[in-house]
Amino acid sequence: MARRRLSRQQIERIKSIQEQRRERAGTRAAALEAGGLGAERHGRVITNFGKSLLVEDDDGSLVRCVPRQNLGLVVCGDTVVWQPSAQGDGVVSALNARRSVLGRPDTSGEIRPTAANLDQVVVVAAPLPEFSEDMIDRYLVAAEALRLHPLIVLNKVDLLDDVHRADVERRLATYTAIGYPVLTASTVSAHGIEALRRHMHGHISLLAGQSGVGKSSLINALLPDLGLRTQTISERSGLGQHTTTNATFYHLPDDAEGALIDSPGVRAFDLWDMDEAQIAAGFREFDRFLGHCRFHNCRHRSEPGCALKAAAEEGRIDPRRLASYLRIVDDLESGRDRLRAKPDGLA
Ligand SMILES: Nc1nc2c(ncn2[C@@H]2O[C@H](COP(=O)(O)OP(=O)(O)O)[C@@H](O)[C@H]2O)c(=O)[nH]1
Numbered sequence: 568m569a570r571r572r573l574s575r576q577q578i579e580r581i582k583s584i585q586e587q588r589r590e591r592a593g594t595r596a597a598a599l600e601a602g603g604l605g606a607e608r609h610g611r612v613i614t615n616f617g618k619s620l621l622v623e624d625d626d627g628s629l630v631r632c633v634p635r636q637n638l639g640l641v642v643c644g645d646t647v648v649w650q651p652s653a654q655g656d657g658v659v660s661a662l663n664a665r666r667s668v669l670g671r672p673d674t675s676g677e678i679r680p681t682a683a684n685l686d687q688v689v690v691v692a693a694p695l696p697e698f699s700e701d702m703i704d705r706y707l708v709a710a711e712a713l714r715l716h717p718l719i720v721l722n723k724v725d726l727l728d729d730v731h732r733a734d735v736e737r738r739l740a741t742y743t744a745i746g747y748p749v750l751t752a753s754t755v756s757a758h759g760i761e762a763l764r765r766h767m768h769g770h771i772s773l774l775a776g777q778s779g780v781g782k783s784s785l786i787n788a789l790l791p792d793l794g795l796r797t798q799t800i801s802e803r804s805g806l807g808q809h810t811t812t813n814a815t816f817y818h819l820p821d822d823a824e825g826a827l828i829d830s831p832g833v834r835a836f837d838l839w840d841m842d843e844a845q846i847a848a849g850f851r852e853f854d855r856f857l858g859h860c861r862f863h864n865c866r867h868r869s870e871p872g873c874a875l876k877a878a879a880e881e882g883r884i885d886p887r888r889l890a891s892y893l894r895i896v897d898d899l900e901s902g903r904d905r906l907r908a909k910p911d912g913l914a
């Protein structure tokens with residue numbers, strides 16, 4: 568009992584701190600505007616610290632901004648219109664339409680945006696921790712629901728002998744057959760890193776996958792100057808040490824458009840409150856069989872005349888994928904799924 572009361576108090580406290588921050592940011596925007604603003608410029612939000620934003624101008628310079636109060640939550644990856652203030656900081660005066668948005672439920676269960684304008688998810692798997700197709704399937708469902716292109720990377724291939732490599736490659740062939748690009752990589756031997764770089768070129772990507780598969784190692788391989796960049800962000804933001812808890816936009820080297828958005832929070836992108844139809848839509852090879860079951864409300868279990876079951880029996884879809892779909896539906900129904908793809912860095 569005491570514990571619950573305390574945590575409710577903590578939630579209230581967090582809420583009131585957030586409100587105070589929002590008010591302060593609004594007041595700051597108004598104060599900056601009162602001093603007169605310069606011409607409108609275009610920029611990209613690199614990261615946000617509460618309501619304070621670090622915006623990269625089209626010319627590459629970094630400027631600390633506050634958003635006008637009516638803009639709602641402006642997040643990493645957003646493209647914005649900003650205006651320099653007389654004091655040197657800036658005011659974000661408009662938020663451009665988003666191509667996509669990631670979110671997380673906040674303490675009251677509402678989904679808050681955490682990053683915007685991504686178009687690709689790199690789903691990272693490895694032979695260690697144990698390779699799991701079910702986990703890959705969950706990330707694919709989330710990616711499809713968010714309309715992001717998935718790219719599957721099997722990292723740590725240096726750990727595989729010929730026998731195990733053949734086994735894992737056979738298991739991954741399912742995904743290639745469905746039409747997903749699949750790469751192998753090793754941050755130890757550098758195998759596949761250039762191919763990964765090519766697949767990420769021109770995209771705004773996110774690396775997702777179980778803790779321990781090597782996401783941080785891959786990010787370090789892709790962004791050799793990561794330490795320097797986070798240091799620059801800390802300095803420019805003037806808000807002390809930049810912690811990796813906030814989603815941050817990192818340009819890929821020699822790539823004008825390509826970038827990586829990273830934080831433990833965005834890696835946790837997951838299956839929130841989806842219904843069966845949305846989950847089924849995440850299994851793209853089911854598409855041509857859906858709607859062909861005898862019963863329009865078929866759940867693809869033991870119903871007669873199920874087109875999906877027939878397709879699995881005939882080998883036109885992988886029976887393992889159908890089983891995986893049914894497990895995800897079961898898990899969501901029992902409320903267990905939220906904890907499945909636990910991100911690293913978050914309890
Ligand atoms: N053998 C091998 N180990 C790797 C590779 N990539 C990462 N690791 C190791 O796997 C562990 C987890 O890596 P990390 O990047 O922290 O994974 P994350 O939790 O997904 O960010 C670390 O001990 C890494 O050194 C790889 O390609 N081969």
Ligand SMILES: [Mg+2]
Pocket residue numbers: 782783784911
């Ligand atoms: Mg990590």
Ligand SMILES: [Zn+2]
Pocket residue numbers: 860865866867868870872873874875876
């Ligand atoms: Zn069916």
